[in-house]
Amino acid sequence: MFHWLEKNPFFFSVGVFLVIAFAGLIEILPNFAEASRPVVGLKPYSVLELAGKNIYMKDQCIACHSQLIRPFKAETDRYGQYSLSGEYAYDRPFLWGSKRTGPDLHRVGNYRTTDWHENHMWEPTSVVPGSIMPAYKHMFTNVADIATAYAEAVTVKNIFKTPYGDEIQPGVEAFEAHKPAILAEAQKIAAGMKNQDVKDAVKAGNVPEIVALIAYLNRLK
Numbered sequence: 429m430f431h432w433l434e435k436n437p438f439f440f441s442v443g444v445f446l447v448i449a450f451a452g453l454i455e456i457l458p459n460f461a462e463a464s465r466p467v468v469g470l471k472p473y474s475v476l477e478l479a480g481k482n483i484y485m486k487d488q489c490i491a492c493h494s495q496l497i498r499p500f501k502a503e504t505d506r507y508g509q510y511s512l513s514g515e516y517a518y519d520r521p522f523l524w525g526s527k528r529t530g531p532d533l534h535r536v537g538n539y540r541t542t543d544w545h546e547n548h549m550w551e552p553t554s555v556v557p558g559s560i561m562p563a564y565k566h567m568f569t570n571v572a573d574i575a576t577a578y579a580e581a582v583t584v585k586n587i588f589k590t591p592y593g594d595e596i597q598p599g600v601e602a603f604e605a606h607k608p609a610i611l612a613e614a615q616k617i618a619a620g621m622k623n624q625d626v627k628d629a630v631k632a633g634n635v636p637e638i639v640a641l642i643a644y645l646n647r648l649k
């Protein structure tokens with residue numbers, strides 16, 4: 429029926445364009461709906477959590493973990509309420525993932541704790557016998573890049589109007605002024621950990637990657 433179209437490059441191109449444009453619309457339009465606005469009560473990521481999210485991306489946790497609970501009984505029984513698009517409103521980029529070598533992590537903050545993550549990231553088999561997840565010991569000594577996370581918060585506030593308060597402003601002075609609040613948040617995480625080197629580092633004003641990562645994982649609810 430469409431043989432004439434295949435023999436006519438011009439109209440064929442127009443047809444391809446129309447099909448792709450239609451599919452694109454179907455994909456894009458729902459994002460303008462009310463349901464994809466930030467869910468009620470959703471707060472932007474704190475600078476510490478953003479730093480943790482960056483470590484999650486850098487160390488490619490997404491290669492084995494999804495962050496998207498599908499609306500199936502088997503999933504909601506295991507992980508809790510299925511994911512809503514409005515929950516990702518401040519995720520840039522979102523980390524849905526497409527591979528589950530390990531479990532979904534979208535609500536891991538509901539059932540895992542700071543000390544559990546500490547043990548698990550240091551040596552997964554110490555809390556989950558037979559775990560094939562790699563250990564991430566370097567995170568206990570590597571220092572998290574807080575300055576970049578802060579700059580990122582400034583950027584999304586300016587470009588995407590992410591609703592941060594006055595504590596997020598361009599400039600080094602603004603960063604220095606906000607730093608005590610970031611460190612205080614890190615202190616709270618470190619207080620729940622047992623590694624003395626990590627506690628000392630935070631006291632000295634350096635945030636080890638593990639602290640930022642746990643702040644991020646705890647936030648996933």
Ligand code: HEC
Binds near residue numbers: 483
């Ligand atoms: C090679 C695949 C792989 C990578 C990469 C990986 N994980 Fe895992 N992860 C697993 C597997 C398998 C499990 C299940 C066994 C376990 O709990 O250790 C798991 C479990 C977990 C759990 C426990 C979840 C639960 O519901 O009990 C957390 C939290 C976690 N991973 C975080 C991370 C983070 C953070 C990173 C990146 C720094 C990461 N994982 C990278 C494979 C991986």
